[in-house]
Amino acid sequence: MKPSIIINKLRQFIIFSIWLFIWQLGHFLVGNELLIPSPLSTLIRLAEMLQTIDFYRQVAATFYRVFVGVMVSLVVGGISALLSYKIRFIDELFKPMVTFMKTTPVMAIIILALLWFKSGQVPIFVCFLMVYPIIYTNVLTGLRQLDQSLIELNKVFEVKPVLQIKECYWPQLIPYLKAALQLAIGIGWKVVIAAEVLAVPYYAMGYELLDAKIYLETSEVFAWVIAIIILSQCCEAMVNRMLNRKEATYDYHKGSI
Amino acid sequence: MIIIKDLSKSYDNLIVHQRLNVKIKENQITSLLGPSGCGKTTLLRILAGLEPFDSGEIIGVQGKKIAYLFQEDRLMPWLTAEENIAYVLKSKYMKEQVEEKIDSIFELIQLQGYKNYGIDKLSGGMKRRIALGRALAYDGELLLLDEPFKGLDDALKESLYEGVKAYFAQKPCTVINVTHDKKEAEYLGEYIYLDSKSLIKA
Ligand SMILES: Nc1ncnc2c1ncn2[C@@H]1O[C@H](COP(=O)(O)OP(=O)(O)O)[C@@H](O)[C@H]1O
Numbered sequence: 474m475k476p477s478i479i480i481n482k483l484r485q486f487i488i489f490s491i492w493l494f495i496w497q498l499g500h501f502l503v504g505n506e507l508l509i510p511s512p513l514s515t516l517i518r519l520a521e522m523l524q525t526i527d528f529y530r531q532v533a534a535t536f537y538r539v540f541v542g543v544m545v546s547l548v549v550g551g552i553s554a555l556l557s558y559k560i561r562f563i564d565e566l567f568k569p570m571v572t573f574m575k576t577t578p579v580m581a582i583i584i585l586a587l588l589w590f591k592s593g594q595v596p597i598f599v600c601f602l603m604v605y606p607i608i609y610t611n612v613l614t615g616l617r618q619l620d621q622s623l624i625e626l627n628k629v630f631e632v633k634p635v636l637q638i639k640e641c642y643w644p645q646l647i648p649y650l651k652a653a654l655q656l657a658i659g660i661g662w663k664v665v666i667a668a669e670v671l672a673v674p675y676y677a678m679g680y681e682l683l684d685a686k687i688y689l690e691t692s693e694v695f696a697w698v699i700a701i702i703i704l705s706q707c708c709e710a711m712v713n714r715m716l717n718r719k720e721a722t723y724d725y726h727k728g729s730i
Numbered sequence: 731m732i733i734i735k736d737l738s739k740s741y742d743n744l745i746v747h748q749r750l751n752v753k754i755k756e757n758q759i760t761s762l763l764g765p766s767g768c769g770k771t772t773l774l775r776i777l778a779g780l781e782p783f784d785s786g787e788i789i790g791v792q793g794k795k796i797a798y799l800f801q802e803d804r805l806m807p808w809l810t811a812e813e814n815i816a817y818v819l820k821s822k823y824m825k826e827q828v829e830e831k832i833d834s835i836f837e838l839i840q841l842q843g844y845k846n847y848g849i850d851k852l853s854g855g856m857k858r859r860i861a862l863g864r865a866l867a868y869d870g871e872l873l874l875l876d877e878p879f880k881g882l883d884d885a886l887k888e889s890l891y892e893g894v895k896a897y898f899a900q901k902p903c904t905v906i907n908v909t910h911d912k913k914e915a916e917y918l919g920e921y922i923y924l925d926s927k928s929l930i931k932a
């Protein structure tokens with residue numbers, strides 16, 4: 474390992490330790506396991522949870538809802554952004570809808586969704602409503618930032634549309650897509666869990682969170698929160714890796730001199 | 731023959747061309763000379779079909795395969811030098827042809843060692859030559875060059891004139907070359923002076 478990497482790891486470890494210490498201190502000062510459980514009891518609870526099959530079913534069910542919600546938003550958001558870019562009427566038609574989606578409180582949307590859908594579908598629908606405007610807005614901004622001078626180049630040299638998209642437009646859109654997905658995944662996990670708390674579908678991390686709270690299992694609540702954070706971060710890292718690799722091939726061919 | 735007949739073009743209240751008449755012979759290089767702002771770039775953009783015009787007629791351009799070296803380089807920084815040139819060729823030529831063309835064009839622009847360079851790692855003059863190479867390699871029937879040798883030093887310019895002339899001797903096409911440099915215009919072929927008097931404030 475290079476020294477710079479070791480220093481980096483060391484710094485990360487120190488930062489992690491400081492926050493862990495603050496947590497421990499909080500637990501110590503409050504002095505009540507029911508209000509702030511200790512890191513150790515949270516860890517033990519998490520370890521116990523990891524040994525049950527239900528944990529994986531709940532994680533899988535919630536992950537599935539986030540995945541479907543974000544994916545549908547990505548596809549629908551991408552296509553509708555393209556339509557808005559091309560057709561001014563669609564752009565203006567969508568504007569109030571997107572504003573509505575952006576400003577309506579999540580809780581209001583969840584309550585409406587509870588009236589319309591089955592409990593397992595509520596979180597997916599809510600996730601879509603929250604994530605869709607992010608994808609739509611970012612992709613549309615990306616499209617509007619496309620280099621006009623290259624559009625003229627493509628026109629004069631009669632470059633085939635497939636090649637235009639692959640080598641000219643797609644590389645320009647990746648940064649916008651990356652930013653959108655990063656936001657989308659974080660928000661996706663949060664709203665899916667929130668919707669699960671209210672919709673209580675059978676297998677759901679949000680439901681377990683509520684259950685733990687009802688039985689005053691605060692260490693379990695903490696354990697679930699940690700599981701959620703780790704999962705959300707992993708998803709983000711995975712998507713980043715995928716898009717970074719794609720971006721690197723376009724990124725000025727850094728290694729090729 | 732490309733005939734520009736009574737062409738008028740204005741932006742808002744600025745008249746750029748008023749009843750402009752120009753004839754350009756096929757299969758030779760014709761340079762357009764004229765001071766900055768006299769409408770040379772506008773004329774090329776009109777010929778390329780990128781700019782609408784108010785009235786007049788353009789004969790002999792429609793249906794022609796056009797290559798255009800824009801006043802700006804318009805290279806894509808996420809592609810290498812070679813890929814930038816290949817980009818405009820791929821839709822028109824087979825893979826082997828593209829490779830062949832790229833080899834000979836890199837020799838012409840004297841950048842053989844730079845094929846895999848990222849655009850951001852090239853100097854201004856090198857970028858200009860890649861953009862020139864891209865327009866030449868395309869082998870259009872009509873080639874529009876907007877200040878092709880901008881930013882190049884004299885020695886390099888002169889050896890490029892030779893290369894470009896030799897290239898067109900082999901593959902004749904109609905070239906319209908915009909320049910400020912009268913010597914360049916004389917050396918490359920015929921030239922036409924675009925009169926700045928055609929530019930009138932309305
Ligand atoms: N898109 C535009 N909108 C308004 N005015 C323009 C535009 N493009 C060029 N002009 C004006 O038209 C005139 C001719 O420009 P141009 O054709 O670029 O000149 P040249 O290439 O001969 O230097 C200039 O006065 C310029 O400011």
Ligand SMILES: [Mg+2]
Nearest residue numbers: 770771772801
């Ligand atoms: Mg000009």
